Structures are given as C-alpha cells and as structure tokens.
Amino acid sequence: MIEKLKDNKHVCPWWLCFTFDNPIRRIIHDQVKILSAYVHKGYTAIDIGPGMGYFTIPLAELVGHTGRVIAIDIQPKMLSALMERANKKGVAEIIKTHLASPDSIGFHENADFILAFWMVHEVPDQRRFLSEISNLMKPEGLFLLVEPVIHVSLKNFSRMIEMAKDIGFFINESPQIRMSRSALFTCGKNSRHKSRV
Numbered sequence: 001m002i003e004k005l006k007d008n009k010h011v012c013p014w015w016l017c018f019t020f021d022n023p024i025r026r027i028i029h030d031q032v033k034i035l036s037a038y039v040h041k042g043y044t045a046i047d048i049g050p051g052m053g054y055f056t057i058p059l060a061e062l063v064g065h066t067g068r069v070i071a072i073d074i075q076p077k078m079l080s081a082l083m084e085r086a087n088k089k090g091v092a093e094i095i096k097t098h099l100a101s102p103d104s105i106g107f108h109e110n111a112d113f114i115l116a117f118w119m120v121h122e123v124p125d126q127r128r129f130l131s132e133i134s135n136l137m138k139p140e141g142l143f144l145l146v147e148p149v150i151h152v153s154l155k156n157f158s159r160m161i162e163m164a165k166d167i168g169f170f171i172n173e174s175p176q177i178r179m180s181r182s183a184l185f186t187c188g189k190n191s192r193h194k195s196r197v
C-alpha cells in the first residue's frame with residue numbers, strides 16, 4: 001500500500017497538511033459555519049481524507065460526547081497527527097480512525113453525515129468511491145462534497161455530480177463555500193428527497 005501511495009502523485013503528502021490549518025484558512029473556511037447546519041449532537045459523522053483534522057476536530061465538537069466521528073485516510077501519519085491534535089483539544093475519545101487502502105474505503109458502519117472536502121479529485125476510481133459513500137449513509141444521511149476551484153474545473157465537477165446522480169444521490173443544495181465547488185447530497189435510500197438540479 002505504501003508503494004502505491006508513493007506512486008500516486010495526486011495524493012497530498014502528510015507533511016504538506018500543516019500548511020492547511022492556519023489563521024488565514026480559518027477566515028476562508030470557518031469549519032463551524034460550514035458544518036453546523038448539517039451536523040448535530042449525537043450524530044455519527046465520517047470525515048474522508050481528513051488531513052490533520054481541520055474539519056474532524058470541529059465535527060467532534062459538534063456531535064459531542066453522545067456522537068462519534070470516524071476519520072478515514074490512506075496515510076497512517078496523517079491519522080496519527082490528527083489524533084495527537086484531538087488529544088490536545090480533548091475530543092480524542094469521540095474520534096475513531098480508519099486506515100483505508102488506495103482502492104477502497106473499506107469501512108462499513110453507517111453515518112448521519114459524510115464529508116469529503118477537497119479530496120475526491122485525488123481518487124483514481126471516483127465511481128467506486130461514491131458508491132462506497134452511498135453504502136455508508138443512513139437513510140436520512142447527508143453527504144457534503146467540496147472540491148477546490150483551482151484543481152477541479154466546472155466541467156469535471158459537473159461530471160462528478162452526474163456520476164453521483166447515476167449512483168442514486170440527489171442534490172439537496174449547493175452550499176456557497178469560498179474557493180470551492182460544492183454539493184450537499186441525500187441518497188436514494190430515502191425517496192422523499194428530490195434533486196433540485
């Protein structure tokens with residue numbers, strides 16, 4: 001797995017993620033502002049490709065001690081750094097880490113909320129990835145997909161949206177997130193949801 005990771009030039013290296021958590025980014029991407037409408041006390045949330053916990057730790061604070069957060073990554077060093085930070089913030093007992101493979105999420109518990117922030121463009125098989133996400137969602141669950149405008153063109157993002165719809169997702173809304181293209185999905189498990197696009 002480590003050799004495959006080295007070969008994948010699209011995967012953000014663990015040491016670069018230190019640059020993603022800084023005061024300027026907190027102004028651009030206010031975690032609580034982005035997440036609080038979708039995540040509540042007692043929820044189970046999954047953060048896929050969490051880096052060093054930029055969103056994971058605020059997710060843990062939002063779900064509280066009656067909820068839990070699963071941080072899923074393919075880099076052990078990323079998950080270790082995340083847990084060190086979670087310990088310092090006093091939320092480590094709320095967070096569980098899961099080491100995925102480059103080919104599969106490999107996790108099977110259901111969640112109320114799933115976040116994939118600026119990482120799906122790194123995934124080689126996006127259709128399989130989105131299918132795995134749909135299997136992780138509870139019937140009333142939400143999936144927030146956010147991609148960077150720098151790396152993902154509108155055409156490529158639209159392709160992701162169409163792929164998600166083919167799998168059975170419905171767009172609930174398109175949140176305004178700076179420097180990003182985003183979509184909030186529900187899944188076809190709940191037929192009451194209609195696509196707004």
